[in-house]
Amino acid sequence: MLFAKILPKKFxxxxxxxxxxxxxxxxxxxxxxxxxYGSRIQNEITRIIEExxxxxxxxxxxxxxxxxxxxxxxxxxxxxxxxxxxxxxxxWMTVADxxxxxxxxxxxxxxxxxxGYTYLFESxxxxxxxxxxxxxxxxxxxxxxxxxxxxxxxxxxxxxxPSPANGYYQLKAGDGHIMKRFxxxxxxxxxxxDDVRMSVAATVNIExxxxxxxxxxxxxxxxxxxxxNALNRVTQSLRHSGLLxxxxxxxxxxxxxxxxxxxxxxxxxxxxxxxxxxNQGDFSGPVKVSASGEVATLVEDFNKMVDQLATxxxxxxxxxxxxxRLKIANSELRKEIAERERTEKELATEKERLNVTLRSIGDxxxxxxxxxxxxLINNAAEQLTGWRQEEATGHDLWEVFRTDGxxxxxxxxxxxxxxxxQKEFEASLNRKVLVSRDRTERIIAETRSPICDKEGxxxxxxxxxxxxxxxKKVEEELLNARKLESLGVLAGGIAHDFxxxxxVVLGNISxxxxxIRPEEKVFDxxxxxxxxxxRGKDLTYQLLAFARGGEPLRTVSHIxxxxxxxxxxxxxxxxxxxxxxxxxxxLPVKIDEEQMRQVILRMVDNADEAMEGKGILRIGxxxxxxxxxxxxxxxxxxxxxxxxxxxxPGIAEExxxxxxxxxxxxxxxxxxxxxxxxxxxxxxxxxxxxxxITVESETGKGTTFHIYLPAVTEEAHQxxxxxxxxxxxxxxxxxxxxxxxxxxxxxxxxDVIVEILIHLGYDVQFARDGLEAIEQYxxxxxxxxxxxxxxxxxxxxxxMGGKELIKQLHKIDPRVRAIISSGYSNDPVLDNxxxxxxxxxxxxxxxxxxxxxxxxxVMNNVRTQVS
Numbered sequence: 050m051l052f053a054k055i056l057p058k059k060f061x062x063x064x065x066x067x068x069x070x071x072x073x074x075x076x077x078x079x080x081x082x083x084x085x086y087g088s089r090i091q092n093e094i095t096r097i098i099e100e101x102x103x104x105x106x107x108x109x110x111x112x113x114x115x116x117x118x119x120x121x122x123x124x125x126x127x128x129x130x131x132x133x134x135x136x137x138x139x140x141w142m143t144v145a146d147x148x149x150x151x152x153x154x155x156x157x158x159x160x161x162x163x164x165g166y167t168y169l170f171e172s173x174x175x176x177x178x179x180x181x182x183x184x185x186x187x188x189x190x191x192x193x194x195x196x197x198x199x200x201x202x203x204x205x206x207x208x209x210x211p212s213p214a215n216g217y218y219q220l221k222a223g224d225g226h227i228m229k230r231f232x233x234x235x236x237x238x239x240x241x242x243d244d245v246r247m248s249v250a251a252t253v254n255i256e257x258x259x260x261x262x263x264x265x266x267x268x269x270x271x272x273x274x275x276x277x278n279a280l281n282r283v284t285q286s287l288r289h290s291g292l293l294x295x296x297x298x299x300x301x302x303x304x305x306x307x308x309x310x311x312x313x314x315x316x317x318x319x320x321x322x323x324x325x326x327x328n329q330g331d332f333s334g335p336v337k338v339s340a341s342g343e344v345a346t347l348v349e350d351f352n353k354m355v356d357q358l359a360t361x362x363x364x365x366x367x368x369x370x371x372x373x374r375l376k377i378a379n380s381e382l383r384k385e386i387a388e389r390e391r392t393e394k395e396l397a398t399e400k401e402r403l404n405v406t407l408r409s410i411g412d413x414x415x416x417x418x419x420x421x422x423x424x425l426i427n428n429a430a431e432q433l434t435g436w437r438q439e440e441a442t443g444h445d446l447w448e449v450f451r452t453d454g455x456x457x458x459x460x461x462x463x464x465x466x467x468x469x470x471q472k473e474f475e476a477s478l479n480r481k482v483l484v485s486r487d488r489t490e491r492i493i494a495e496t497r498s499p500i501c502d503k504e505g506x507x508x509x510x511x512x513x514x515x516x517x518x519x520x521k522k523v524e525e526e527l528l529n530a531r532k533l534e535s536l537g538v539l540a541g542g543i544a545h546d547f548x549x550x551x552x553v554v555l556g557n558i559s560x561x562x563x564x565i566r567p568e569e570k571v572f573d574x575x576x577x578x579x580x581x582x583x584r585g586k587d588l589t590y591q592l593l594a595f596a597r598g599g600e601p602l603r604t605v606s607h608i609x610x611x612x613x614x615x616x617x618x619x620x621x622x623x624x625x626x627x628x629x630x631x632x633x634x635x636l637p638v639k640i641d642e643e644q645m646r647q648v649i650l651r652m653v654d655n656a657d658e659a660m661e662g663k664g665i666l667r668i669g670x671x672x673x674x675x676x677x678x679x680x681x682x683x684x685x686x687x688x689x690x691x692x693x694x695x696x697x698p699g700i701a702e703e704x705x706x707x708x709x710x711x712x713x714x715x716x717x718x719x720x721x722x723x724x725x726x727x728x729x730x731x732x733x734x735x736x737x738x739x740x741x742i743t744v745e746s747e748t749g750k751g752t753t754f755h756i757y758l759p760a761v762t763e764e765a766h767q768x769x770x771x772x773x774x775x776x777x778x779x780x781x782x783x784x785x786x787x788x789x790x791x792x793x794x795x796x797x798x799x800d801v802i803v804e805i806l807i808h809l810g811y812d813v814q815f816a817r818d819g820l821e822a823i824e825q826y827x828x829x830x831x832x833x834x835x836x837x838x839x840x841x842x843x844x845x846x847x848x849m850g851g852k853e854l855i856k857q858l859h860k861i862d863p864r865v866r867a868i869i870s871s872g873y874s875n876d877p878v879l880d881n882x883x884x885x886x887x888x889x890x891x892x893x894x895x896x897x898x899x900x901x902x903x904x905x906x907v908m909n910n911v912r913t914q915v916s
Contacts, residue, residue: 072299076292083288091280098273117257118215118231124161125233125251131156132169132249136239138535143243144171144178148186154179157249164228165253172236172246175208194220200232207234207248217255229255327355411515413493416500417446418509433493433516435486450512453482453490480517492518519680525706526682532710545844547585548872551894553797555582559897560805582894603639603738603880605761608689609670611642615649616668623662627653630669636760638689640738648731652693652754655728659697659752667694672760683741683757691756700746708744787837787908788812788829792822792854793870794845798893802840805897811904819849823857830862838907840900843871843878852878855886866907870895 135153136142147153157169157179169179175190185193194200199218207214215233222228232252240246335352407414413430417423426434426441426449434441434449441449483493495514499507558579565572609631616627656666673690675681700708709732735742739759746752789811793799799815806813814829814836816822822841829835839858841851849857851869858865868889869882882890888910889903 069299069303072302076295079291094280095277098276121231121233121251121253125235125249128167129235129237129249133238136241141242144241144245147241148178161251161253162257164257167249167251169247169249172211172248175204178247203232211236231255413514415450415512416509419507421446423449433483433485433491451484453484491516492521523682545872548893549795549798551582551585553801555579555894555896556801556805560801603641605637605639606642607637609635611646612649612668612670615646616653619650619653620657623657625657625660625662626665628665628667632671635670636672636687636689638758639761644734648734651731656693656695660695664696681741681757687760688757689760692753694751694753696751699748699750700752701748705744705746786810788834790814790816790822790825790836790839792816793842794818794848818845819854822854826858827861838904839865839867841867841869843869852885859886868903868907
């Protein structure tokens with residue numbers, strides 16, 4: 050009874066108070082629970098984060114180590130393959146030769162990541178041969194790492210047999226820090242010329258692998274801190290927000306309860322107001338009353354009456370409301386139409402922009418749908434395939450994009466992406482031969498990628514490709530040049546040694562002829578032997594055309610007469626008719642006429658054999674300009690273009706790529722049949738002249754060779770002619786007086802030449818190399834009887850040669866007079882001997898008359914200066 054007295058008298062107030070009290074109960078419960086379980090939730094979340102991080106760190110560390118080991122393994126295998134290729138290509142080089150090769154050292158010693166590097170050691174002995182710390186080279190790994198048992202175990206496994214070995218070992222750094230390193234050792238397949246097999250060792254500090262983990266730990270600490278702070282803020286925010294919203298909710302519900310009470314008590318009043326509206330023709334809606342009992346029954350009956358009246362009476366208000374709704378719907382429809390038109394316009398603009406972009410790029414682009422039908426093809430693809438856009442659209446992809454070696458079916462897989470379980474496309478770059486519509490073949494590089502929607506469904510494929518035929522041709526020409534360069538090194542060495550041998554033979558023959566009268570029969574035999582030696586000199590001259598260290602002895606010449614004379618000489622006994630065509634103002638070229646004559650003779654002889662001694666051979670020359678964008682691998686400028694066109698059966702397409710390779714021939718090997726060196730020699734000679742030689746041929750229609758030689762101006766030609774005229778006539782002699790110093794590393798050459806010069810009346814001393822010659826020259830100068838002339842060999846394999854000797858002698862005596870001699874008869878120093886400080890030059894092998902002539906000329910210059 051007391052509680053009933055406390056409650057308000059009005060129903061609405063009572064309802065408000067009871068609702069408010071009921072709302073305070075969940076607020077109290079919420080506050081207690083969030084204080085109890087908030088800290089527990091926070092600790093549990095922190096524990097889950099730490100546990101997940103430890104598992105992720107463990108898996109990440111294992112994965113990074115595996116990736117690092119795979120990277121080191123790949124790097125070591127790649128280096129081993131490259132080094133094997135180099136050692137295989139230079140079988141004559143020893144370990145010492147390779148240590149002198151800068152490019153080989155750069156390839157053998159490389160850095161890996163931050164602390165890693167590679168080095169080479171002998172597979173059997175463990176002797177280090179290439180290391181970034183050259184102080185460790187030529188030292189044994191057992192001694193270098195003797196106190197590292199883990200490393201010694203890995204090294205022992207590597208030395209036991211030709212198989213890879215790897216593992217971890219600990220190394221103490223200079224600051225005392227213990228580093229753990231990983232090493233991978235793989236032996237090479239090929240051995241050097243001195244039968245040494247080397248192994249590649251790639252080593253790296255494993256801290257390089259764990260650097261991302263350290264960064265991850267820092268990020269985790271920061272993230273954990275942020276998450277903890279965020280969780281605290283969320284808990285506090287939840288507590289405050291919960292109390293706030295619950296309080297607002299209680300007040301709101303209480304207010305609603307108050308108004309509901311008021312509303313329930315005013316049911317009769319609203320019925321009266323509704324009756325008044327109906328009298329005025331307003332049937333806007335039924336009366337809503339939350340009361341029960343008779344009042345509710347009364348309201349329901351009243352609402353039924355209003356519904357019956359609304360169906361039979363036209364309401365002005367309902368018509369106006371309907372009209373307003375129609376206007377709103379019409380306005381929204383107009384907005385939707387305008388938005389759709391704007392979207393369609395933007396799509397059309399974007400499509401046009403895409404078409405313009407695809408048609409302007411240089412790469413070919415073809416797109417196909419999921420059934421393999423072509424949807425789009427740009428201008429570059431039209432030119433490469435021979436199909437126009439309107440022709441190709443709708444055709445199968447394999448009909449338009451046909452490549453050699455590919456089956457005539459390209460499946461474009463549709464369906465789901467990774468979630469669907471079907472096969473996905475992977476972008477790949479391949480080189481293939483594209484066969485166009487007119488059967489033209491081009492080498493292309495292509496990339497294929499899938500076209501997918503947002504859900505991962507494959508809608509089709511896109512192919513991007515480009516023509517790399519010219520790039521491939523340039524790569525093959527460079528490879529061919531490297532092959533010829535390697536062969537040239539061998540040819541140059543053989544020619545040099547053979548010239549020294551001929552010098553000994555020719556010198557002894559000349560010396561023997563001095564003691565025999567010309568009318569004696571043996572004199573003629575010695576003369577024939579002398580001529581044979583000189584013919585051998587011509588043979589070495591051809592070999593020296595291959596030598597990498599030699600250059601042609603060039604003179605400015607008009608090549609037209611040389612071409613015509615050489616051709617007619619070669620076709621003397623042939624029925625082939627030569628037709629010549631030379632430009633009237635053909636520019637001169639700076640050439641070695643003897644070498645160029647060999648080129649023309651070889652080319653014409655090959656054409657004569659191809660035409661089987663009958664037909665017309667067209668030969669000509671014209672001036673041409675090579676622009677920077679030309680596919681020819683020469684410098685831009687003015688050139689003389691020589692062409693030799695035959696009517697033979699042509700050259701097979703598969704042979705054109707190897708036509709200039711050494712020892713490549715379709716003839717039978719043997720004497721006067723074919724050696725495979727003819728076109729290789731021509732290629733080398735033209736290359737040494739700064740030019741290029743190319744070939745084009747079609748089976749059944751003949752072959753045309755094109756030669757491009759750098760042209761020179763008429764002024765250069767006139768200067769060369771004036772220089773030759775000013776050199777004067779050479780006088781010969783058979784004897785002389787003077788003190789000579791003869792330096793040559795070949796004992797046979799040294800003995801015979803010194804003996805001949807002494808016989809002719811000269812005071813001669815000899816030296817074996819440049820250092821010995823310097824000592825003798827210095828001693829003679831101090832004694833007051835200096836040497837009048839020094840004769841020096843240009844090349845001394847294991848000592849100082851003539852080029853360095855003359856520099857040192859000029860420091861001792863600026864007026865020194867010297868003659869240079871060499872078995873490399875086409876060495877650039879011989880061609881420009883005066884620029885290097887020499888007064889005369891003689892190429893081995895030489896007749897004694899040639900040497901005496903040069904000596905007499907130099908001695909006369911000495912006497913003239915003295916007088």
